[in-house]
Amino acid sequence: MTTQVTHAVIPVAGFGTRMLPLSKAVPKELLPLGNRPAIHYVVEEAIAAGIKNIVLVGHAQKSAIENYFDMNAELDNQLRAKDKVEIADSLNWLPEDVSVSMIRQGKPLGLGHAVLKARPIVGDSPFAVMLPDVVLNPFTTKMDQDNLAYMIHAFEQTHHSQILVSQVDDKDVHKYGIAKLKDADQLSQLTGDKNANFAVAGFVEKPQLADAPSNLAVVGRYVFTSTIFDYLANTQPSVGGEIQLTDAIDALISTQGVDITTMLGDSFDAGDMTSYMQAFIYFAQQQLSA
Numbered sequence: 001m002t003t004q005v006t007h008a009v010i011p012v013a014g015f016g017t018r019m020l021p022l023s024k025a026v027p028k029e030l031l032p033l034g035n036r037p038a039i040h041y042v043v044e045e046a047i048a049a050g051i052k053n054i055v056l057v058g059h060a061q062k063s064a065i066e067n068y069f070d071m072n073a074e075l076d077n078q079l080r081a082k083d084k085v086e087i088a089d090s091l092n093w094l095p096e097d098v099s100v101s102m103i104r105q106g107k108p109l110g111l112g113h114a115v116l117k118a119r120p121i122v123g124d125s126p127f128a129v130m131l132p133d134v135v136l137n138p139f140t141t142k143m144d145q146d147n148l149a150y151m152i153h154a155f156e157q158t159h160h161s162q163i164l165v166s167q168v169d170d171k172d173v174h175k176y177g178i179a180k181l182k183d184a185d186q187l188s189q190l191t192g193d194k195n196a197n198f199a200v201a202g203f204v205e206k207p208q209l210a211d212a213p214s215n216l217a218v219v220g221r222y223v224f225t226s227t228i229f230d231y232l233a234n235t236q237p238s239v240g241g242e243i244q245l246t247d248a249i250d251a252l253i254s255t256q257g258v259d260i261t262t263m264l265g266d267s268f269d270a271g272d273m274t275s276y277m278q279a280f281i282y283f284a285q286q287q288l289s290a
């Protein structure tokens with residue numbers, strides 16, 4: 001078994017109901033943030049962290065995402081024939097040694113089920129999971145040094161699965177998986193200017209505020225040992241009638257170390273209309289003033 005993290009699983013099967021009507025005919029992951037589709041930034045983040053294989057878990061209406069990452073030879077020829085070499089070159093940004101593939105989820109049984117579907121491709125290696133609704137701010141963090149790269153490094157040192165968390169307002173805890181700390185004093189160690197990393201006691205998926213064990217929310221970046229697949233295979237539907245990744249993480253905690261990594265920089269929810277529109281404006285402003 002290798003300890004190298006070379007695969008990132010990106011679940012893209014969701015219908016994006018919070019993004020209708022934009023997501024009716026266009027997958028929400030391809031909606032623009034400034035001058036790129038949202039998922040472009042997520043894949044760039046993965047590549048900056050050293051990931052070589054991107055595994056999209058989708059369904060029939062999501063094949064446009066796979067096409068976005070594929071070479072379109074006809075378009076390339078046409079652009080070059082018309083001397084639009086610069087545009088043609090800009091479309092070939094994916095490094096040669098990075099592959100993007102898609103498998104299908106089949107039944108929409110939840111995030112945990114989607115991740116389990118990647119097992120035949122990932123095999124026995126540790127791997128990352130990246131939720132594409134969450135786009136980390138690429139303008140304030142230097143991605144090759146931050147967050148996912150930090151988590152992969154921490155994993156390689158400790159062999160503990162890593163879950164990225166960030167503090168959220170009380171009014172938002174019901175939208176997230178929330179971390180239960182082993183020691184509440186750990187919160188005082190958070191400085192905000194560097195990633196912190198410590199063991200976690202468990203997670204509660206989308207609690208009411210009164211039941212929330214902290215305000216540290218699961219952001220949507222994970223590094224797992226392949227053992228998570230065994231637990232996912234045995235996880236029963238729970239919150240929302242879905243097979244939840246957080247339940248399998250809790251089971252993993254009982255047999256293997258699992259750590260949380262605190263997030264540096266900020267993130268955008270590109271799967272929610274209000275935050276998506278705010279993110280679009282921010283990305284466009286950054287790019288227009290560059």
Ligand code: G1P
Pocket residue numbers: 111131133134175176177178205217218219220245246
């Ligand atoms: C998922 C996870 C949740 C996490 C959230 C981050 O929920 O189940 O633990 O906090 O992503 O965006 P979803 O938003 O897919 O319902």
